[in-house]
Amino acid sequence: MKAIAAIAAAALLWPCQLSWAQPQRDYPVKPVPFTAVHVNDVFWAPRIETNRKVTIPFAFQKDEETGRVDNFIRAAQALRGEPFANHKPPGYPFDDTDVYKVIEGASYTLSVYPDPKLEAYVDGLIARIAAAQEPDGYLYTARTIDPLHPHPWSGPQRWVLEGVNSHELYDLGHLYEAAVAHYQATGKRTLLDIALRTADMLDRTFGPGKQAIWPGHQIVEMGLAKLYRVTGDQRYLDLAKFMLDVRGPGSEQGAGAAYTQSHMKVVDQTEAVGHAVRATYMYSGMADVAALTGDVAYVNALDKIWENVAGKKLYITGGIGATAKGEAFGDNYELPNMTAYNETCAAVGNDYWNHRLFLLHADAKYIDVMERTLYNGLISGVSLDGTTFFYPNPLESTGQHKRSPWFGVACCPGNITRFMASVPGYVYAQRGDALWVNLYMGSTADIKLDNGRTVNMVQETRYPWEGTVKMTVNPDRATPLAINVRIPGWARNQPVAGDLYRYAGKSSSPVVLKVNGKAVPIKLDKGYVSLSRTWKRGDIIELALPMPVRRVLANDQVAADRGRVALERGPIVYAAEWVDNPKGQVRNLMLPDSAPLTAEFKPALLHGVTVVKGKAVALANDAQGHVSKTEQEFTAIPYYAWANREPGQMIVWIPNSEASASPAPFPAAATSVEAK
Ligand SMILES: [Zn+2]
Numbered sequence: 001m002k003a004i005a006a007i008a009a010a011a012l013l014w015p016c017q018l019s020w021a022q023p024q025r026d027y028p029v030k031p032v033p034f035t036a037v038h039v040n041d042v043f044w045a046p047r048i049e050t051n052r053k054v055t056i057p058f059a060f061q062k063d064e065e066t067g068r069v070d071n072f073i074r075a076a077q078a079l080r081g082e083p084f085a086n087h088k089p090p091g092y093p094f095d096d097t098d099v100y101k102v103i104e105g106a107s108y109t110l111s112v113y114p115d116p117k118l119e120a121y122v123d124g125l126i127a128r129i130a131a132a133q134e135p136d137g138y139l140y141t142a143r144t145i146d147p148l149h150p151h152p153w154s155g156p157q158r159w160v161l162e163g164v165n166s167h168e169l170y171d172l173g174h175l176y177e178a179a180v181a182h183y184q185a186t187g188k189r190t191l192l193d194i195a196l197r198t199a200d201m202l203d204r205t206f207g208p209g210k211q212a213i214w215p216g217h218q219i220v221e222m223g224l225a226k227l228y229r230v231t232g233d234q235r236y237l238d239l240a241k242f243m244l245d246v247r248g249p250g251s252e253q254g255a256g257a258a259y260t261q262s263h264m265k266v267v268d269q270t271e272a273v274g275h276a277v278r279a280t281y282m283y284s285g286m287a288d289v290a291a292l293t294g295d296v297a298y299v300n301a302l303d304k305i306w307e308n309v310a311g312k313k314l315y316i317t318g319g320i321g322a323t324a325k326g327e328a329f330g331d332n333y334e335l336p337n338m339t340a341y342n343e344t345c346a347a348v349g350n351d352y353w354n355h356r357l358f359l360l361h362a363d364a365k366y367i368d369v370m371e372r373t374l375y376n377g378l379i380s381g382v383s384l385d386g387t388t389f390f391y392p393n394p395l396e397s398t399g400q401h402k403r404s405p406w407f408g409v410a411c412c413p414g415n416i417t418r419f420m421a422s423v424p425g426y427v428y429a430q431r432g433d434a435l436w437v438n439l440y441m442g443s444t445a446d447i448k449l450d451n452g453r454t455v456n457m458v459q460e461t462r463y464p465w466e467g468t469v470k471m472t473v474n475p476d477r478a479t480p481l482a483i484n485v486r487i488p489g490w491a492r493n494q495p496v497a498g499d500l501y502r503y504a505g506k507s508s509s510p511v512v513l514k515v516n517g518k519a520v521p522i523k524l525d526k527g528y529v530s531l532s533r534t535w536k537r538g539d540i541i542e543l544a545l546p547m548p549v550r551r552v553l554a555n556d557q558v559a560a561d562r563g564r565v566a567l568e569r570g571p572i573v574y575a576a577e578w579v580d581n582p583k584g585q586v587r588n589l590m591l592p593d594s595a596p597l598t599a600e601f602k603p604a605l606l607h608g609v610t611v612v613k614g615k616a617v618a619l620a621n622d623a624q625g626h627v628s629k630t631e632q633e634f635t636a637i638p639y640y641a642w643a644n645r646e647p648g649q650m651i652v653w654i655p656n657s658e659a660s661a662s663p664a665p666f667p668a669a670a671t672s673v674e675a676k
Contacts, residue, residue: 027291027359034425041442051420052109054386059102062406075144076131089151093142094167097174101414107181108421137201163253169215176223203235214247221285267297270304276321280349287356311498318373321346333557337395344381344412364527365497367438368489375571380640382416395652434482467545478536484528491545509546549597563660564653574636578648588664589616591654612636619663
């Protein structure tokens with residue numbers, strides 16, 4: 001078990017290092033796999049542990065309670081010709097993925113924490129999945145349970161509604177992600193062999209001279225790219241590329257809709273439209289295929305789409321997908337706060353995509369977006385105790401938003417399980433004799449460089465609460481190496497590349513970077529300071545990122561944020577929540593630009609958070625219709641931590657003038673719970 005984990009540790013995210021194949025071409029920059037980075041900090045280590053000990057078992061339990069595991073059992077009974085009582089199809093044709101996703105998350109934890117009980121449980125699930133696979137490889141319980149009466153979204157025959165809503169390929173994409181994770185974590189081929197049988201069936205069915213098909217809900221492209229990296233079998237990469245290239249007008253499925261990003265050829269797309277999760281999974285698949293094939297047309301399209309998102313469609317929390325209608329991107333600058341959709345899965349997809357663009361371009365502007373999403377609009381999707389979830393992540397609430405233990409459409413909890421388990425994989429990346437330090441978290445990493453050398457990196461920091469980071473560099477022997485230290489956009493007066501957001505005023509405190517106690521100039525290249533020298537054991541890099549409380553302003557074209565400011569400190573975006581403020585109200589507050597704001601760490605609050613404090617003005621209508629103004633104490637908490645207490649008002653974009661403020665109505669509106 002330990003030996004397997006150690007082998008897997010060498011290559012979890014990058015299977016080519018482990019197994020049969022070494023692709024000729026891949027991302028120019030390679031991430032250091034999460035199995036090589038051991039996080040021991042105050043912020044991420046407890047979250048990763050909660051994910052392992054609480055959320056993953058909880059999600060498996062929900063998969064069982066809600067019949068998602070039973071669907072595989074019933075499909076197997078149907079295949080064996082056994083009588084069984086309930087022939088109803090699954091609630092949704094994508095329910096199979098909720099099992100696959102949690103297997104993926106569990107596999108990631110198994111690579112780091114051997115757990116025979118969990119491994120045996122996963123083995124049992126895989127046996128059930130195997131029994132539900134049809135003889136030619138087809139795997140889709142929504143049809144197999146009762147082929148004459150499948151789920152209405154599934155269509156009367158295989159694939160006929162794939163471009164619309166059957167999710168047959170979506171299910172397989174998640175299967176591939178899980179299968180590769182499980183194989184690399186345990187060395188067992190059980191789930192991988194199931195996956196390869198389905199992929200071989202796809203290869204027999206689709207491609208040039210065969211049927212042309214593209215997935216209604218993307219992810220199979222990313223999954224096939226992973227199967228290619230593991231097996232070296234060119235057919236899987238070719239099929240991923242084929243399904244991207246036939247998407248849109250001119251295919252057998254005809255011109256699709258913007259909802260599924262099939263309104264035009266993928267290489268012609270320049271604007272992020274439609275269902276945000278589908279979009280980011282497609283962009284991630286395009287990046288993978290571009291890296292593996294060298295197709296520049298994909299990269300050009302992705303660059304334009306990214307400019308559109310970062311410049312016009314990204315929430316300050318890093319959330320994407322503004323509208324509930326179609327779970328979709330809105331128009332340019334359409335970023336409403338109360339109705340912001342910002343599905344948790346879209347935040348996960350946004351991070352997958354931005355990380356891949358970094359691996360293509362080695363530019364920190366992608367990590368700026370990734371970090372913003374990670375610390376704010378992604379982890380807001382799971383409660384601090386790991387058992388309740390947000391599907392949408394709005395930026396303002398009257399108290400109507402409440403976390404839920406599960407959903408009918410349960411995509412988000414499973415995505416949380418797999419993402420949280422792999423967070424340490426986003427800290428470092430490397431190429432040849434260059435190392436990128438992208439994220440700051442207390443950790444020890446054993447990094448194997450492309451050039452065959454190893455470097456042990458130790459980070460000591462209380463990030464995101466404090467901006468000082470001490471890094472100890474321990475190469476196996478003195479070695480020339482360029483260590484590229486990321487200076488986050490928030491420390492360079494640029495929240496996100498482009499003009500969507502800006503800070504009010506400049507931060508006067510400079511970033512300080514030292515090597516062995518000696519300051520080095522902050523000379524930036526793509527957001528990094530490159531420290532090129534011969535490194536020896538015990539060399540110390542010290543980074544000091546000043547963390548004043550900053551006010552953020554949005555581009556004036558964002559109507560929802562006009563006359564308002566958001567608050568940030570370091571990578572954290574703040575929200576005022578009712579429970580921390582007088583009278584249990586925050587939507588009637590105004591925060592004058594002149595009001596001083598301070599930061600204070602509260603170890604007992606919300607598992608330990610730094611709050612922002614100051615004085616705000618509360619506005620209220622009196623009986624005569626006049627607006628009364630009362631100065632009062634103001635407290636804001638990290639946005640990700642909201643809705644962990646009783647439901648009530650919350651606001652991220654706070655009015656900074658009376659004109660944009662909303663006085664509380666008279667008589668004073670009752671809050672859902674009395675202020676404490
Ligand atoms: Zn979701």
